Amino acid sequence: MMAEYSPTELMICIAARLMKTARTAFIGTGIPMLAASLAKKLYNPDLIAIFEFGGIGASLEDLPRAVGEARTFYRAMVATGICDVMETAQRGLIEYGFLGGAQIDPYGNLNTTVIGPHDKPKVRLPGSGGANDVGSLCWHTIAIMKHEKKRFIEKVDFVTTPGYLSSPGGREWAGLPAGTGPYRVVTDLALLGYDDETKRMKLLAINPGATVEQVIENTGFELIVPKTVAQNEPPSADELRVLRTEVDPGKLYI
Amino acid sequence: MEIIESGHEELLQPPDVEGFRRWLKENKSPALTDKVMDEREAVKRFIKDGDYLGVELYGTVRCPMSVVREVVRQGKKKLRLAGQGLLEIDFPVAAGLVESMDLTYVGYEVLGLSNILRRATESGKVKLVEWSNAAMAWRFKAAAMGVPFIPVRSMLGTDTLTYSSAKVVKDPFTGIHVTLLPALILDVGIIHVHRADKYGNAQIDGISGFAFEMARASKRLIISTEELISTEEIQRYPERTVIPWFLVDAVVVAPFGSHPGEMCYCYERDQEHLVEFLKAAETEETTQQYLRKYVYGPKTHQAYLDLIGRDRLEALKRANKGR
Numbered sequence: 001m002m003a004e005y006s007p008t009e010l011m012i013c014i015a016a017r018l019m020k021t022a023r024t025a026f027i028g029t030g031i032p033m034l035a036a037s038l039a040k041k042l043y044n045p046d047l048i049a050i051f052e053f054g055g056i057g058a059s060l061e062d063l064p065r066a067v068g069e070a071r072t073f074y075r076a077m078v079a080t081g082i083c084d085v086m087e088t089a090q091r092g093l094i095e096y097g098f099l100g101g102a103q104i105d106p107y108g109n110l111n112t113t114v115i116g117p118h119d120k121p122k123v124r125l126p127g128s129g130g131a132n133d134v135g136s137l138c139w140h141t142i143a144i145m146k147h148e149k150k151r152f153i154e155k156v157d158f159v160t161t162p163g164y165l166s167s168p169g170g171r172e173w174a175g176l177p178a179g180t181g182p183y184r185v186v187t188d189l190a191l192l193g194y195d196d197e198t199k200r201m202k203l204l205a206i207n208p209g210a211t212v213e214q215v216i217e218n219t220g221f222e223l224i225v226p227k228t229v230a231q232n233e234p235p236s237a238d239e240l241r242v243l244r245t246e247v248d249p250g251k252l253y254i
Numbered sequence: 255m256e257i258i259e260s261g262h263e264e265l266l267q268p269p270d271v272e273g274f275r276r277w278l279k280e281n282k283s284p285a286l287t288d289k290v291m292d293e294r295e296a297v298k299r300f301i302k303d304g305d306y307l308g309v310e311l312y313g314t315v316r317c318p319m320s321v322v323r324e325v326v327r328q329g330k331k332k333l334r335l336a337g338q339g340l341l342e343i344d345f346p347v348a349a350g351l352v353e354s355m356d357l358t359y360v361g362y363e364v365l366g367l368s369n370i371l372r373r374a375t376e377s378g379k380v381k382l383v384e385w386s387n388a389a390m391a392w393r394f395k396a397a398a399m400g401v402p403f404i405p406v407r408s409m410l411g412t413d414t415l416t417y418s419s420a421k422v423v424k425d426p427f428t429g430i431h432v433t434l435l436p437a438l439i440l441d442v443g444i445i446h447v448h449r450a451d452k453y454g455n456a457q458i459d460g461i462s463g464f465a466f467e468m469a470r471a472s473k474r475l476i477i478s479t480e481e482l483i484s485t486e487e488i489q490r491y492p493e494r495t496v497i498p499w500f501l502v503d504a505v506v507v508a509p510f511g512s513h514p515g516e517m518c519y520c521y522e523r524d525q526e527h528l529v530e531f532l533k534a535a536e537t538e539e540t541t542q543q544y545l546r547k548y549v550y551g552p553k554t555h556q557a558y559l560d561l562i563g564r565d566r567l568e569a570l571k572r573a574n575k576g577r
Contacts, residue, residue, distance in 0.1 A: 029363040052387055053311065054461030062575075065364040065525075068315040070518035073461055074575065081462035083395055086388035090407055109412075113384060118417050124375040126367065127339070128414050129359035132386035136408045159413040174411030175422065175431025252364055 005235045007146075007188035008254055009243060010207060012038060013235040015098070015144055015186045024048045025096040026089060026134050029067050030253065031144050032098030037063060037247045042239065050094060052130040054080040063248050067130070086130075089137035092177065097138030099131050101145055103156040106200040106221045107170070108163025108182030110135065110143060111156040118158060128160050135161035136176055140183035147187035153220040164199035190215045191232055195224050205230035258431055261418040263383040266334050266354050267306045269402040269437035277473055282500055288452045289505045290482065293324035293555055296504035300474040301325060305441040306334040308394070308472065311463035313340020314362070314515040314523050318446035318478040320508040320555040326351065327550060336390060336438060341515070341531070344370040345549060347380060348541045354381040356438065358390050365528060369535045384417040385409070389435050391464040396437035398470030405432040443472030445497065446511050448520070450479040454502025455488040455495045460518035462496060469497040478506040480517060508555050510567055519577060521570040527562070 005013075008031065015035035019025060020043045027036045027049045036049045037060040048057045051064070055073030058064075064071040073079040088094060101110035102125055112131055116122030135141050141163075145151060163182045164170055172178050185192040185201065189210040195202045202224035203215055212229055235243075248254050291299075301307065307325075311317055322342045325333075326349045333352050335343055339360035346352050348370045360371040374380040385393070386408050396404035409415040410422060410433055421434045445465050450456040456477050458465055469475055477497065482505070488495060514531065516523035534544035552558040559567065 051461075053315070053463050065523075066314055067363065068311055068461065068463060069516055069523065070460060070575075073518075079461045081466060082387065082391045082464050083467060086391065086408075113414070113417075118384075118413070120378060121376055124360065124372045126361035127357060127359045127382075127384060128386040129338075129361075130387040132412060132414045133388040133408045136386075136410060137388075158417075159411075161414075162411045165411045171411065173431075175407065175433075176410050177407060 005240055006254065009235055009240065011144055011186050011188055012243060012254070013239045014191060014232055015142065016043065016239070018142060018184060018186070019047055019096065020044055022047055022096050024050060024094050025098065026050050026052070026094050026138050028098050028100065028130065028134065030100060033064050034243070034247055034253055035098070036060060038239065038243055041242050041246055050085060052085055053082050054085055056080065056085070063250070063252055065252060086133050086137070089133065092139070094138045095140060097134035097141045099135055099141055099143045099161060101143060101161070103151050103153055104143060104145060104185065105153060105156045105163070107165060108143065108185070108194060108201065109156055109159045109165065110161040110163065111158045113158040113160045115157055131161045135163070137180070139180055141181070142184045142186060143182065144186045147189040147215065147218050149218050149220045152218065164194065168197065168199045189218060200224055202226065203229055205232045207232045208234040255426055256424040257421055258424060259415065259422040261415055261420045263417055263419045265419045265436055266356055266383060267438060269397070269439060271400055271402050271437060274397070274439050274473070275400065281473070284500045286453050286499070289454050289502060290452045290507065291504050293321050293506055293508070296476050296506050297321065297324045297328050297330070300476060300503050301330050301442050303331040305330070306336070308336040308440040308443045308468055309342040310337070310443070310445045310465050310468050312338035313342045313344070314528065316446050316463070316517055317342050317512050317515045318444045318508070319513060319515060320511045320558065321444050321476055321478050321506060322346070323549045323558065326545070327553070336440065339368060339371050344368055344535065345545070347371060347374050348545060352380050354383070356383050356385055356390065358385050358387045362528070362532060365532055368532070370541060373538065383419060384414050386414060389420070390438070391467055393435050393438035394464055394467035394471040396435060397439045398467045401437060403434040403436050405434055407432060409433045438471060440468070440472040442474040442476065443468050444476045444478070445469060446478045446508070447497070448479070448517070449481045449483045450477055450505050451483055451485045451488045452505060453485065453499035454497065454505050455485070455499045456497040456502070457494045458496050466496055469501050472501070474503050475501050476504045476506065477502050478508040478511045480509055480511060480520060482507050510559055511555070513562060513567070520574060521567070522573040524566070524570055
């Protein structure tokens with residue numbers, strides 16, 4: 001019998017699995033905090049979680065509610081400041097960065113600033129925060145998003161955080177550090193990556209219960225779909241137990 | 255240096271490093287004078303209409319909320335602000351005191367978005383210039399260094415840069431494109447710390463956010479502190495002084511000064527109060543009711559703490575896990 005789980009729980013588990021061998025990860029607010037905590041407890045106790053306002057290597061015993069709160073450096077190795085953390089990323093010492101967004105395009109550019117025109121917005125969103133820095137400076141970025149046609153679109157209203165911009169080599173031309181860029185997109189329907197040549201988004205695996213057609217239907221741009229698409233495993237009983245009883249027992253997020 | 259691209263937005267505060275030097279020379283003194291005063295006096299003496307203010311760290315974490323409430327009570331107008339968009343931004347915005355902002359983030363993370371800033375920006379009342387978090391901290395760093403700009407590798411290729419006042423140039427040494435961030439010199443910086451002496455020597459526990467840089471990027475600097483300690487204590491641990499006395503203009507003693515935010519190792523954030531605030535923030539009318547009750551109502555920080563209630567504050571203290 002399959003255990004029941006929510007789409008959010010599934011995304012957390014898939015994101016946590018991506019951190020099995022990671023050494024360092026820049027953790028933003030929300031789902032990345034849960035994924036990092038789950039990965040640390042289940043797969044990779046040595047994972048170093050880095051928070052933008054200065055927490056490096058926290059125990060993540062209690063789930064943080066903000067990227068600057070005490071839980072981001074409780075029993076940590078280091079409590080420093082934002083310049084030090086961001087400069088560590090700028091020097092190339094942070095492997096993975098997690099990002100969210102209201103909109104994403106085929107090159108992995110993300111919008112968290114405005115829907116509609118900037119000076120007369122339809123909806124004002126939170127803005128960059130540390131996202132632009134994470135997307136600029138970490139080696140690989142992983143976006144976590146709900147898979148909807150209005151979110152996966154050909155052109156985002158505002159490029160808050162750089163993906164591959166508009167072409168292969170676009171990042172390097174712009175001056176962003178060489179060899180960096182979007183790596184994976186975790187959604188409630190699928191796991192996606194990027195084509196090596198075109199740098200456009202590519203379907204890698206579908207989530208349990210979802211179909212390739214459903215993924216295509218919910219993507220507002222032409223997605224690269226390889227002949228064979230892998231199947232993601234559903235959350236295991238172990239993953240769900242640790243997630244619910246140890247990572248977020250207070251049900252802050254799940 | 256070849257300019258590749260320029261952000262469209264005007265500079266809300268020009269990086270006048272020459273003016274900053276002259277100002278500091280004329281106005282800062284190494285004299286050991288007692289700078290302890292209450293919120294009312296500090297705000298009255300050092301903040302004026304039209305000033306560009308910066309507040310550290312951010313609305314729910316080690317934030318000088320008692321000073322922010324006093325700024326709103328005194329109705330300082332036409333303010334320009336820097337920083338994170340939480341309570342410290344929402345209060346003056348809701349009170350109609352803010353003209354423009356250099357901003358990176360306007361949300362409450364796990365608690366969701368702020369309707370106050372949404373209303374103000376969607377109606378065009380407050381002008382926003384976009385930056386990233388690191389960019390804002392590095393702009394303070396440039397000012398702290400006393401240089402007009404700092405080259406960095408964030409914001410490149412994005413609309414975040416287009417809607418900022420940064421520039422992209424070709425670096426003369428390597429030929430790569432780098433972002434030049436203009437130094438951000440504050441008219442007034444406001445920082446909440448764990449401990450300070452009467453002269454303004456300040457210690458911070460836990461993460462330091464951007465306090466080090468912002469303190470050095472400020473013309474006027476108001477420190478609020480959980481605890482006033484002796485100068486002898488400061489001198490026993492001089493390496494712990496992150497903000498030296500000669501930068502500081504006012505020392506405000508404000509226990510629970512970060513409420514409803516948290517102070518690491520001291521007290522937890524008041525989650526219930528934050529939820530109450532965000533609920534109130536949903537409409538203009540309830541926002542004004544909140545301000546009347548919690549900001550305009552209590553005329554002093556002590557009156558505010560009395561309103562919140564000793565039991566509740568003690569519970570926030572007990573809930574803290576310590577080290």
